[in-house]
Amino acid sequence: MKKYRKILLLIATIFTLGAMSKVAYANEFNFSVNPVLPENQIGQSGYFNLEMNPGQSQTLTVTLKNSTEKTVIVEEAIASATTNINGVIEYSPNKIKPDRTLKYNLADYATMPKEITLTPKSSQQVKINVKMPDETFKGVIAGGITFKEKDSGTTASKSKGLSIQNKYAYVVALLMQQDKTVVAPDLKMNAVAPGQVNYRNVINANLQNPNAGYLNQMYAQATIKGLSNTSLSYTANKEMMQMAPNTNFDYPIAIGEGKRLEAGKYRLTMTVYGQKDANGKYSSKDAAGKAQKFDYRWQFTRDFTISGETARKLNAKDVTVKPEAWYKNWLIWMGIILILLALLFLFFLLWKRRKDEEDEEEQPSEKEALQAQLEAIKAQLNEESKEVSEKDE
Template sequence: MLKKYPVFIRGVKICFLFIFSLSVLFSYKNVHASSSSFNVTLVTSENQLKGNVGYFNLLMKPLAQQELSFVLNNTTSKSVTIDMSFFRATTNQNGIAVYDSESEEKDNSLKYNIEDYVNIPKKEITLAAHSQEIVKASVRMPQNASNGILAGGFSFKEKNVEKHSEASKGVSITNEYRYVIALVIQQNTKTVSPQLNLNEVKAGQVNARNVIEANLQNIAPTYLKNMNVTAKIRGVSQSNLKYTFQNSEMKMAPNSNFDLAVPVSIQGNMTNQTSKALQPGKYHLSMEVYGVKDAEGRYQTTVNGQTVKYEYKWNFERDFEITGEKASKLNRSDPTVHYKEPINWLMIIGIALILIIVLLIFLIFISKRKKDNHKQNDE
């Protein structure tokens, strides 16, 4: 979670070489950033599926081990140091399969973590000016991973990237160029169907903005591509509260989950605008999800005015509740909400009653004391 008022902004420009054209998922072309100090290509293996598609898609036998080769090329007149790493495929908060999940928790459906089966002997490589070097890695196929795929990506990132700061504005910008080459391994080419679950639904924040998060989980060892998600949330306690979300091009990695964020507050930059406070109470979520485009698919819907068919469809319904304490906490930390704590009339009435009772007791005491004094004077 980001801090409410960041003092220091880190802008990161990442140039991905997603040399990844998984025919059931992606269609990337080789891309080289003109400002990058190096580039990377792979050496195709004999057991490569679908030809030279720019990423490793390997058919391997149980317990088989294989060496992978990459060609690193320094395109500059100075030496360059490159960090090489590997991460399993995960799904980020935008619903995109990524390969930078070092700090991400493993999904509870993940039986075989590909990170445990990949070895990189040399993780730091220094290339002399205008030089080239072949680097190695190895991968081993688990014995019983007979269904579906294991997926991850090799990341190549320049080390000690120069930072450019603007002291007067308190801004630091780092230009970071990263190349990613995907690795997909499988024991057979049988099709595995994605399986989508809806887990917890709760209030939260993304970039210090109030959202309602619905955790989606793909528990199958296969990519879920072309996700077309429509989410509608309505207030049960307050029927005038309605929030919606729609995205027709999302992709989930195998055995992964992410929090789909339905906006409550205004997103992005604001000009003289404020968001309405998140209200506590009971809500209901309705979600419709299509997956995997197919001209012969059983399910169809309209996308940008065009009829699109899909192989899979899921419908989810879920009731959930946002407590007053949670709503107050989120509203206070959302800079777009001019939030005032709601008046607690019950507390005010309770305090008033206590004061009235104390006052009555005091008046009764004073009255009794006067009567006692008057009686003593008469005697």
């Protein structure tokens, strides 16, 4: 059995629109990364935030430095920004599908070498070629550049078949826009459906930001009430989330460990705030009861249904849910009842058939009955004939 420790992304420059960290160096790395900011950089930050004209091409530079005594091979990749299930923006390659509203994927407008070799105690400049789309548009094309050491930090233990692998990467955000106009975010709710997170039952509300602007400092308040079973109620409130432009993610509402997902009808009500602002028009209270204001607010209500088959499959996979006792399973009880009814019906048919056969044996046949009647009539006629003869004599 092999177990892999979750990939740890040490982000060299973490983007939060207004709060950027400087380049970070970690002991786990055998190389360092330093972006060389160009003249068309918007603001002084440790990531690329470029203002470019439609159709403009440009070459960016990132300096990689190897301060060790060994050769280091660095793998490089470019990806469009996505939003993960925790409401955190990812700038590195992942398995999250691009949102259908994403018109300009950064991976289609930026190129760079797939890997580079750093000799001991050396540095090299990596060139990234970027191109702004020919069309005029408002908003941001967002993504990131990932630098990862090839086959780095691997420790393996053959005992008991255990293998642990650590992977570290630098990620530098790369933003491109045609002007400094801030595009307001938007928020839509797509499907609401049951699912699982870490083999635990949840109900996912898919949230979508269809605009080319960041949605920052999100505060979501969600409640699910059972309509078929009014005793069911689930809540999930979470603060300080963020969504990248033109992305979506599943916001999970946990039903509680050990609790079975029930089939039936439900109603989700959800309020999402965005962008904290002391002068914001929308007010709310955080988890500690402190008042806060936001520039944006969205409210959603959605009815949905969970089928019995879906609930059964998810409950079977939930590692915290105990298998249901056989005598509590209504399907088993229905089966037992149907079998008993079938046996009773069969018994009734056999009993009726046997009774009919006995009745037929006890009663004379129709022919015999008629013959007996004829014999009786004949005997009576003979008797009457004798009486008439005796009177005549």
